[in-house]
Amino acid sequence: MSLDIRIGQLGVLGVADTLTGRLSRPGERVLVVDDPEFIDPETLAVLDSVRRRTKRPMIVTMSESSLYSKRKPPVLSPGPEARVQLNPLRYEQVNELLTEILGAPADADTTACILTKSAGNPHLVVRLAETASLSDLIALHHGQWHMTGDTLWNEHLDGTVESLLEGLEADELTGLQTMAIAGTAPLDVLQQVVHSDVLDRLEQRGFVSVIEDVHNNVCAAMTPPVLADYFRGQRVLTSRRVLKNRITRTLSAAPQEDHVASTPADSLTRALSALRLERSSDDAATARHFHEQISALERHRYEAWEAEKTISNAVRLLSVYWGSPLDPSRIERVFSRTTTSEGDPSELLFLAVTKALWALYSGKGLDLAAAALRIFAKECPEWSAEGEAAELFLVASHDRMPQNLDEIFARLQEGHPHSAVIACIRGILELYRLNPSEALKAIDSTAGFKGLPRVESFIRGLALFSSGRIEESIVYALGQRTEARRNLDQLGMVSSTYIAAQALVYRGHFDEADYLMGSVFALGRPGLLVNSLHDAMLRLAGLRTATTAISPTATLATQARRETEDVGPLPGTAKGVYQLVAGRPLLPAVFDRKAAHLVQQQLERGYVLEAVHSAMLFSCLLPGRRTLELLRRTLKEHAATSHDQLVAIAAAVVEEDHPLLGALLQQYEPDADFYQVRMLLRGAFKRYAFVDDTIGAAAMERAYAMFATRFPSADEPLAFNSGSYSPLTVREIEIAALAGHRSNPEIAEHLGISIRTVESHISNALRKTGTPSRAALFDLVRETSPFREKRLSE
Template identity: 55%
Template sequence: MSVIHRNRRLDRVFDSEVQRILDFVGRGIGVRIIGAPGSGRTTVVRNVVANLEKTGMAIHFISGLRTHRSIPYAAIKSLGLELRPGRSGVMDMADALASQLSKPGKHVLIVDDIHLLDNESLAVLESVRRRSDCPLIVTAPDSGPISRGQLAVMNSGREALLQLDPLHFEQVHTLVTQVLGSAADADTTARILTKSGGNPRLVVRITETAALSELLIMRGGQWQMTGDTLWNDHLRGTLEALLADLAPEEVTALHTMAILGTARVDVLQKVVQPDVLEGLERRGFLSVMDDHHNGPIAAISPPVIADYFRGQKTLRDRHLLRNKIAGALEGVPQTTQGNSTTADCLSRVLASLRLEKGNDDAVTARHFHDHSAARERTRYERWQANKSATNAAALLRVYWGAPVNVMRATRVCQETSTLNGDPNDILFLAITKAFLAIYSGQGVNTAVDILKGFAEHNPEQASTAEAAVLFINASHGRVAPMPEPSAEPQQPALPGLEGLVQSLLELYRFRPDAVLSLTEKAEDDDTFPHLRPFLHGLALFAAGRIEDSLVFALDWRAEARRNLDQFGVVASSYVAALGLLYRGYFEEAEYLMSSVFAMGRPGFVVDVLYDAMLRLAGLRHATTAISPSLSIASQARSEVPDVGPLPGIGKGAHELVAAETTQPSVFDRLAVKLIKRQMRSGYILEATMTALLCTCLCPGAPVLDLLRKILRDSGVTAHDQMMAVATAVVEGDHKLLGLLLKHYELDADNYQIGMLLRGALKRHVLEGNTAAAEAMAEASSMFAARFPSTNEQLSFNTFRTTPLTEREIEVAALAGHRSNVEIAEHLGISARTVENHISNALRKTGATSRNGLFILVGNSMAAR
């Protein structure tokens, strides 16, 4: 329809939702799209219309308007029905619309904002729905009562439900990039997500108005905030429209909550009527979550609404509200809840993670921020009153995990008196000074000098300081080679931090069994309270015990979230993300990492893990044809080495996968070069993970030989089945491959083997080896039949240098199992046009057959 225009900013964000609706409509099933105001309901419908128009389907579009709700027949008359004079009743209009729907061809009826339709129009639609089996697409809010008239229209015929949830970090990153023309940094994206609550309309408006108000400026190729706020007066109209349907008592309640801030529900009920709170929660303006310390808490959602009320200049009302709040909160008792954690099974922790996925990242992130800010403010005031080492350590510990105030941290390090201080606090202060030197760009040498100077003046703690030096040198340079085994009796494990640092080096060297033997017995260290569980979870992952690692890490993460421990959340999420990605749980992994990104860049000890997760999150993006400028990995710091101690900390692996390489031989050469650099640095675990990824994406002999050597030298046997399959694939022994796949016993590498077979298939197609490609396709199909997986198979998309058009991809995706005539009928174009599209796609991709072309485009269509 000519009156509908696509919002290109939101197109890519809602690709999967639009495709799901098209699939339902293609099978004659109607769709109900529900979501909060600003969630993108109308945008999704407009994109559906644009796609359906390409197929030649007749579209009958009705849009509900708030101002026309009380005007009889206002909505139905927008269709421009041809009526006989004097015949304008419900049945007359129903006859005219039913007549249009009965014309030859395919029809679809679309109603945007059905809750705003007048009763007469609903009556017409109910009558038409009883006569026609035309699929109906409607949009409606996800809260509030549904009238009988609306139900009568929606509940006729088959219907699917599509819920539009708040956007997560990666989607917000994509949308902000499209609005601004280039990416914003991670902190800016996190702030926009936090303030908007993931609401697409608010994401766009906050971004646009912040740029208009010069609250965002371009620095170093990225948009960054110029201050600590994104609120500006240009947002006022957007917020007023969002709040337009609220009752006066609900607006007053939001105003009260804006003054009070995040608060316990029992506290809110003292100043706001419970039924008003329930109404706000039902409408989506109030988010409730559990707080391990204080019980259920509530906050305004989206959080930018609180900025709107705080920015109002109605001082008299605010004074009255403040007095009311102060009087009601006198003597409110504090409550606590018990603490319990369990480690049960993978299905339980995955179910908990998927249930959490429906929560609001923005509210959770704001709660973490409020808690950290309150702790930081209180401890800083305490330090100002008494600049002791104990008070300094308490404050600086906040900065290890929560966002850093560099100027304040530097001042504390410089002005704190260590006279008569606790030795452990003084040691913590010295280690923090070293980390802060690295974080502020002074370099590793400066950090090492700080610790060596401390060791000289405090010989009784020299061994612990030397362990910290070893930790810093190994994590920012290279790991010393593993000592040769000797005939002397094995030395007992070192205590405390010294032992944990030695275990960390063993992890870098890819000796997980040695790490597990210590971490299963050792206790948490006071200086590095999260180092032991971090090592234990990663050692389980490195040893091939992926499920054990996931259960351990996700339980740890759940406990850290309950304790509002950002350090623990970031560290546990990194371990869990590795396991989820290894098993192909991409949606769960992306949500988990998105929840970390929403909190903004963390403290200076775990910020490298934050960057690592940005690169890990960009791996799937790197295998697609989407513009690299939209990749979430672009928000990670670029001034880092290619190799790092753990997967993702070095940028080399991501850049290798994201590089525009179309020849498998070139990819092999670059991969071998990177893996050898990782091995020379002593980062054998990272080299192993890189070699595994490269072998599965594009299996080749040079990388496989390196991987085989690493596993043999490390004594890790968990991947033996996959290595046997990979060897048969690379050597082209299809008979042996068939036997191996037939007798394969399910293990942690199930997903990797499926990816390996798909990668080999694509490699043979690119190299023009038709016979090998057919054999690999058969093997891949047999394995998929034995072990069906709902997870998307990660594999290279080969269209980076010679991109296909959208129509060429659509045709190629059907070329493997349909004739030109069938494709033409499906897409509503001529068979000659289909033939031209296939010829162009074969020329651009280098594929030698229709089936080969179908295989090559399979990855780009997999998510759909």
């Protein structure tokens, strides 16, 4: 209310009268009470009295563990009641909160680490960020916050953690200390070192999270994970070495069960239901489990390599870095000190490919990456064809597709008809140029290549997506992701999630796609092979915000690498599409020209799959003749017929043939492009409204309403925000900008026009925007003025 209104001055009834008066004002008003168990009796009496007198809704917040707290919440007067579960913050929410707290966005690794350590608790997110900046554990560089080391723990967090632990019994503290040493462990094993009653009490208080491990065992871990950093501090553990040794012996003897492969869902409905059920799980707990297991695996394999620096041990270690975060010093050490004289050719090829990927990852350039593969081809002439194929993959992915690809593969496979390496690389490149059937044919001719983990499933899932079998690709990719999640396979998690997210967004399931991508972002930036897919998902996650925000805003796309090119081999792996959509050229003709130019670049580089999906997105967001013609021609050249209905409807929109459009919509049979058709009709309305074509806009509004009536859907089509595509003319905007602080005669004199003309323009602007007053119209125009200035300059 304010500091000058206090119970001591007015008494309980006086404050209740004041608050009742404020709540009785016109408008929707509610009472919000945070943690009522800490409220003093006098304030509680005020709230109870006001609630009885005003009948206003009251929102009361309390922690989940309040049922088990010794401090009971007070009893208020009875009234309507609803219990709402507030889930922990997701990755994108943590990123938004960090931007607000720190004044600039954090990079992917910093965001993931803070999410993991805080378990999505907003208070801990803020404390971790603030104390890390105070302790120089994060630093601002090129507009982003980056971690300066590998930890966020600092002495300023001691008080925060101790306040969380306040009120715990001695055996509960000991239990948490034990769990900090044990890490994530099977529940039946953990009960051997922590009494089950103590575990129950800790879980009731919210300090234990439960997940399933790779062997289907129910595992438990401490939450939030920042508590483990506190208990693992040297000052805490120096007197606990006997306990630590006992725990280590117990856990090392834990029984292991054979892994049972999971069965993918056999329908989209089942797959999405399983995904929505998974959304109730804890991203932070899963991410921590990944980190712990992968870190242990990497440490074990590095120690094995240190003991015996053979090519086999090096390959086992480097395979971890293909999908999971890598240690630059270790990878350089492995490259320089591994004994290669007795290595198997397949292992030497894997080492050469890893060197090439590392050269690209660390910014050393494509030439140096290709040189590593040429050296291998010289040293292993019998495997020179595989080495050349690997070089071809790098060049095609980071430069352009060769013109004579068929001739090259015919030559390479002539002496190696059953080479899995060549077959897998051909499968990927066939996807680049939109030949999904040839991609499947390539991988079906081989049993697979163990040096390219999960590449066959990636090709198969993306081939389903690119051939228009969207539902099948979602089901398949989600099944592969479930298996990868269970197997703690970060490479598989990233690659399968990329396919599933692209397909889900294509069908309009943005919430499910956002969850999937957030679960991958929580793991931190991945390793060498799938880094570009991680960037693609960051841009995809920011796409909806970029289109719907009234003014330019920071999105997760800011965490993607900035040094990448505008054009890439797969949808979203390059930054051009996102930048064009986020930049939003305001004239439809300008948007079409820039979109067509970008699609033409993609086609010239041989990236047909990216070009087709970019052109479809652009054509649906803001239909344009140039972009549509490129799309239509490309699909025809590749005999792709799965988008025929969409292209025909788009052509009718662009040609402004409203009778044909109506007939096509009446004849339309729902297919994989159903969501795209809705986007197209909404985008067509925006296109007409922006150029002040009220007749065309009304026709598109009728077409959209007819389509929505015939095919109802709860999914809102992706579209540019009306704030950026205002139907106002330049003169109406100019007058509206003056209407907030000048009268009609003053505006008329300033612009040299009649008062009647001013009145007419203001009346039209109010009608077009739906604003209730001159002041509201002025506020709307003021919010969108940066866009208007850009429009006039263009």
